[in-house]
Amino acid sequence: MNIIVHAAKEPTVAVVGTLLQFISTPERNGGNMCVMRGGIPARAVIPLHSHASPEIFYVLEGPMEVFQDDGKSSAWQMAEVGDVVTIAGGVKHALRNPGDRAVVTVLVSDEQLYRFFGELADPLGPGEAPPVPTPDVMQRLFEVAARYGYWIGSPQDNASIGILVG
Numbered sequence: 001m002n003i004i005v006h007a008a009k010e011p012t013v014a015v016v017g018t019l020l021q022f023i024s025t026p027e028r029n030g031g032n033m034c035v036m037r038g039g040i041p042a043r044a045v046i047p048l049h050s051h052a053s054p055e056i057f058y059v060l061e062g063p064m065e066v067f068q069d070d071g072k073s074s075a076w077q078m079a080e081v082g083d084v085v086t087i088a089g090g091v092k093h094a095l096r097n098p099g100d101r102a103v104v105t106v107l108v109s110d111e112q113l114y115r116f117f118g119e120l121a122d123p124l125g126p127g128e129a130p131p132v133p134t135p136d137v138m139q140r141l142f143e144v145a146a147r148y149g150y151w152i153g154s155p156q157d158n159a160s161i162g163i164l165v166g
């Protein structure tokens with residue numbers, strides 16, 4: 001088992017308009033954890049959703065706006081370079097990049113979220129930007145999310161927090 005992964009050599013994939021590299025996978029670490037390098041393009045949004053898997057983001061390049069609704073309180077917060085964002089399992093959340101450059105994070109989660117992302121991953125060439133999600137990509141997202149028991153907010157849910165989705 002390799003204990004050192006040269007992240008720059010790992011392939012990058014597009015996952016519904018974002019970039020991901022699977023760095024330390026359950027297959028590599030013999031456990032239930034996954035470490036990914038993520039990228040959110042300039043002005044891009046990850047709409048409101050929730051899943052049982054917790055997520056921890058370490059912001060390498062930013063800033064990034066994070067919305068969380070745990071049922072008791074809900075708000076947008078700004079995460080800057082060096083900040084850590086912790087999202088508990090089952091919490092409704094959304095992310096957006098208000099800037100002109102990509103947000104880059106290290107994302108730590110569990111095997112279930114890794115498998116989910118893996119099912120949605122489309123290969124990219126070196127330096128290639130993720131394409132804007134097509135209706136077919138969105139349909140695949142909804143189907144895979146339903147199979148995993150994930151909740152995806154409606155256009156009205158997203159509008160209520162300031163996100164416009166088609």
